Amino acid sequence: MEKQDQLLMKKQNKNLVLEIIRNQSPISRMEIAKVIGMSPTSITRIVNELHIQGYVRETELVTSGVGRKAALLDVCDDVLYTIGIELDKLIIKIGIVNYVGEIVAWKSVEREAFEDYNETLDKVNLNLKVLIDINRIPTEKIIGIAVGLPGLIDYKKGVVMVSDQLKWKNVNLADDLKQLTQFDVIVDNELKMKIVAENFKGMTKDSRNAVLVGIGSGIGSAIILNGEIYRGETNNAGEIGHTVIDPTGNVCHCGKVGCLATYISEGAILTDSRKVKEIGSIDDVFDSYRNGESWAINILDRTSTYIALAISNILCLYNPEVIILSGNTIEKLPEIKEAIEQKCELYIWEPIKESVKIVYSQLSDRGVVLGAAIQAQNLLLNIE
Ligand SMILES: [Zn+2]
Incomplete structure (x- = not known):
């Protein structure tokens, strides 16, 4: 040799x-x-x-x-640190994470819906510096940053090809953020970051085959097969929001007809709710559901049906050991869990029903940040 x-x-x-x-x-x-x-x-x-x-x-x-x-x-927990960042339409979350996966410093900042790309990056840079300073984290121990965000990501190049939520198209986030912060930066889809956290210390810890489903403003999933993130040819594996469930159904913003997202996303629930009642936000719909208003019960009953159908389809495709449900809809309306489970009982194919566990994420709003930081450790740490 x-x-x-x-x-x-x-x-x-x-x-x-x-x-x-x-x-x-x-x-x-x-x-x-x-x-x-x-x-x-x-x-x-x-x-x-x-x-x-x-x-x-x-x-x-x-x-x-x-x-x-x-x-x-x-x-040793303090031998190195990584920065996890979650970018979403209205919020930026930043966490500094030590080598054993503990978030040692945390900050969340508001973001405007139509905020300019550079403005968001400046905001990230400024708040990150403050966070490092006030927590006295030695910068030489920080090995890099990882960012999770909704959208289609070229993770090898660190380019956001398109993010509808952030209104970004073809931006080289990894390079631009590195220029500002001087740290190495990796970028990936938020759910792919989140499943890394689940696999490190969450509901799928040590599981070789697992799927995480995100149900909220966007609909998607992330898949771990044989212990590795399954990305597909262009990193789009898991984009279940655009699987067609009714070819005569609703028109999706992607240009197709009948995509799953047009039935179960927050936007879809709001659109249908507003046909019946003047509704401000998704929280109003959930309140109406809790108050027993029949229109809200009907809409969310249909939502839970389609979620259960999506779960049963995912199980047939990947046969995972665990499937984790996460996202705003599940967190803000825990009552929907029972409805989903009852319907799963009906829809899941018998030969796989016994082997799969359906669980809920316990990482709440910190999963993406934590997963990103762990992924930064996985990919950026290279000791001599
Ligand atoms: Zn679509």
Whole structure:
């Protein structure tokens, strides 16, 4: 083997060992050796290097059963930080996250619906600097930023191809934000970021096959297959909002007829509600539902039917172990869960019904920020 190749392999192994310790801690050297299939001697050497560099520490001693006690390893929480950012139509959320996935600083700022691209970026930069300063986070420990937002994203280039919510088209967000902040930046669709958080410390922790569905102002999903985010050819896998459920149905803003989003998105619910009553916001519709107003019950009953149909279709396509429901509609109207579950009982195909768990995200409004920060660790950390 060439010297260069040897060095590269050593570096890859080191990063891999560190990632395993972060994800599976507390863990012993022996267990790491088993997971990656390397000799315990090699693992001990790598762990020693990581220890000297300040990435890992020994936590407790456990008896392994054969007499000698084994030390368990954990990562050092403050050895590095990443920044997670969520951009949405009316809000910007920023979180500084440590190496064990704890949000150590948090700020949310309002955004105007028609705010200019550069104005939003300046706002992000300014608030980020303030957040770093007041929390005294050493900038040299920050390894980068990851941004999650609704829209079609070229994640390799960091380009937002189109975001209807933010009214952006073909903007090079990664480069522009790097220019402003001086940090490396990665960009991805918000639900893909969110499922990273769910897989790290949420409802699908350690699950190899999982789907997250987002139901709110937009409709979409993110898929993990065999432990990896499934992106498809152009990073659009999971865009279930534009699956057609009625070819004679409502016209969608995408130009097609009968897309799922035109039945269950907040906008769709509002459009139908306003045919009956003067309604200000989606909260008014949910209040009317709780007050037992029949029109609201009818509309949301149809919503829950279509959500259950979407779930049953997803289950047939991907056969996941877990499906997580998340988003504004689920969070603001928890009553809809029961209706969805009852309908799932009817619609889900028998051969997969028993094997799947339907759960709800517990990360509330912080999931995208947390997932983005974890993804920044996954992709930007590259130790020598
Ligand atoms: Zn559509």
